[in-house]
Amino acid sequence: MRVTAVLVAYNRKELLRESLEALAAQTRRPDRLIVVDNASDDGTDAVVDEMLDAWGTDGRNIRLDKNTGGAGGFAVGIAAAVADPETDWVWVMDDDTVPTTTALEAALDAHDRYRESGRDALAVMGSRVLWTDGQDHPMNTPKSKIRASAAERQRAQRTGGMEIRSISFVSAFLRAARVREVGLPIADYFLWNDDFEYSARLLRGARGLFVPESVVTHKTKIRGSSDQDPGPRFYYEVRNKIWVFRCSDALHGWEKVLYIGATGRRWLRTLLAAKHRGQLLDCLRRGWVDAWAAKPRPTKDVLRNTGVPIDVMVELERITAREHARVG
Template identity: 30%
Template sequence: MTKTLAPAPDATLPASFDPATATIVIVTYNRSHLLRGLLESIVRMDPKPGHVVVVDNASADDTTEVVESFRARLGSELVYRRLEENTGGSGGFSEGMRVAYELGSEWIWLMDDDVEVMPDGLTRMGVWTPRFKSIQGRRYDYDGSEFYWQYRVSPSLGIPIPFAPADFDASGYREMNSGCFEGMFIHRDIVRQVGLPDPRFFIYWDDQTYGWLASRLTTSVIVNEFVLRRTRELKQWDMGIRHLNASSNAYRYYIMRNRGIMKHYFQAHGAYRPVRYTLGTALTFVKELIRLVAVERTVRGTSNLFRGIRDGRRIAADPTWKTMPALDAS
């Protein structure tokens, strides 16, 4: 994105935003060394959130010990949820959002364990809260470059729009109709209406779908505020301002399978267009083939794409399948 950072709209937090009502939700799995770095960055935050919720997807490393070592240092109430099995990022964020919502959090800030938070991150997000209820900040990549995130999607195709403008004007924000759980900052009113993230995705398309649902209820924005930094290096194909990251067999499977789940959400909200959506599925398949060849230098792994297509069709054809319900008003 743009190389010039827009200053925060105000140097101080608005009176309507209380940092103590915000909760950071972290999902982690067998990456205690990365989680440690994230928790260290939260210790350095000023101001700090009222709560930090760590959802552990049944890690086999020393994640529990790492979390407990920060209990006295965070300056926030720490809530640790260790799940009995790995539910994927989708299940982890669903559980984390549920916990944060039941804590009474006004604002919920979601993030993976492979980022760090800027010390003034909560201030930079908080200054936008009088205007918006679904906010995405920006992040630096592992090498310090500016990460470009595809913040617009085509509902009819069900895929991100890769050529959405990358720069910002004087307003300091752009409207989005997507979402990313690596940095989504969302108000409880929107969570109540949308419901919890769907754990059945396991990984992939879950945050995009959730962000799209949120954008139907409120003006969702990505703001020109750098609030996160990625701490894990990924193999990638650099195409200038755009790039393709390396993937895995699990991602290849779920990126195709979960289009069956997405179809149900688009159908439920009157946005499903069969021909265009099928085209979007084909484009996704081609993109993953390109990723295999250009980034991972192999053609092995295509069987996972075909398995995902097969299982996705079964999900799409299931008449008993229901989308996640809204939460009770509170």
């Protein structure tokens, strides 16, 4: 299996260095590495150039002229990865993600065991995500498939994992063939819920596996879930989650009902626990208004004139056209 790793970076050059060193030290090293630099201004470009020397022609630095957020960065990186027709898996992560040395090897071993146990292929895999203290990171807990059949659950368990319905971009493995079929992340999300929407879209009608033997460390400042007083980013949580329910075909109708209820309870807990409740209420208001005022723009339009290389933009538009033909 040919694997392309995609890492999205923005102004965290020391963490980025650690992440790139960990990728180079894998017992089963990725076949290619693509770094998408979201217009960093802290010297990230120099770190990337230095670290990619060891990859030769198998490494690529895509430096954007504008910060497109995690959603835009991953759309660019994934498009660049699947432009190589030999790529089988795209391994995505942020610049504060540090894989253990066997993270990729363990995921591919789990894939092989899964493939041997039945005909259906995996569309998505996800690693176990820890914080710096060795405990599971609550921000990156995979969502299990609610109505997984007994056969699905047993097959995943025999493989050593769990059947999933969505996963975060903190060490997710995306099958390239499924990406080419379904499309790319929605760049207009910018950040927050882009990975939830995209992984759920890839997994609708497909199989996903959480692989606890594939381990990474997510080096966030605190060990907490994303709803712990998120500050101004709460705007994106509100707007994007409504966009998921209103505009995306990632979830079945009955799933949307369940997630709407869970989201309402989560927002209420966030507001009640917030130190700066006025700020979050303003984010809630603006996110609600903007989510209903417009739909997400096409990803190719969002990323135009942001410094995306021509060959990647061509592939991005090709995938987008294929997705529209499939849906429409």
